[in-house]
Amino acid sequence: MASLFVSLGRSLVKLLIALPVIIGLSISSPAMAAQWDAETLTVPASPGGQQVTFSEADIKAGSKLFKGNCGTCHNAGITKTNQNVGLDPETLALATPARDNVDALVAFMKDPSSFDGEYSIADTHPSTSSSDIFVQMRNLNDDELSQIAGYILTAPKVMGPNQWGGGKIYF
Numbered sequence: 001m002a003s004l005f006v007s008l009g010r011s012l013v014k015l016l017i018a019l020p021v022i023i024g025l026s027i028s029s030p031a032m033a034a035q036w037d038a039e040t041l042t043v044p045a046s047p048g049g050q051q052v053t054f055s056e057a058d059i060k061a062g063s064k065l066f067k068g069n070c071g072t073c074h075n076a077g078i079t080k081t082n083q084n085v086g087l088d089p090e091t092l093a094l095a096t097p098a099r100d101n102v103d104a105l106v107a108f109m110k111d112p113s114s115f116d117g118e119y120s121i122a123d124t125h126p127s128t129s130s131s132d133i134f135v136q137m138r139n140l141n142d143d144e145l146s147q148i149a150g151y152i153l154t155a156p157k158v159m160g161p162n163q164w165g166g167g168k169i170y171f
């Protein structure tokens with residue numbers, strides 16, 4: 001029994017020595033710096049599997065545009081009024097046509113359709129084709145639409161899947 005306590009005590013001492021080292025390592029780990037590496041900035045460009053690598057400046061611009069134009073309903077990648085249709089990659093991939101790539105997201109922002117692709121929702125969802133109703137969409141050019149798409153697709157990688165889109169599937 002006594003020897004059990006001695007060895008427990010030794011383990012505790014070892015842990016106390018190891019703890020600052022572990023904490024130190026995790027603080028200085030390259031994980032934080034790596035959040036804007038090429039892998040993170042590279043996302044599917046089209047349904048055909050081509051990839052596109054954005055610049056950090058593009059994603060920052062996309063983030064601003066997203067917050068200004070989409071954030072009221074899609075803050076942190078969720079959809080406030082329809083939790084089933086979030087902006088997480090899994091849900092985007094299940095839409096018809098799949099929206100987990102830049103081309104499809106840009107097409108959606110120009111003429112959005114229902115999740116099953118059956119009908120246009122331009123009358124109720126902001127888009128450049130309904131900018132008479134959603135006037136803020138009037139000022140967005142193609143480059144800016146791509147930057148917004150780039151932000152939507154990199155955000156789950158930068159923020160982590162649990163911080164973007166709620167991290168769960170509702171249906």
Ligand code: HEC
Nearest residue numbers: 069070073079081082085086091092095099108114115126
């Ligand atoms: C007024 C609230 C509102 C605003 C503002 C808004 N959306 Fe949406 N968005 C919705 C709703 C509601 C849906 C679900 C529509 C449906 O399928 O019926 C949706 C769906 C989407 C989808 C489809 C998601 C999927 O999984 O298929 C994308 C992509 C999207 N929005 C992008 C945007 C972008 C980009 C902007 C900004 C330019 C934006 N939205 C602004 C409410 C909004």
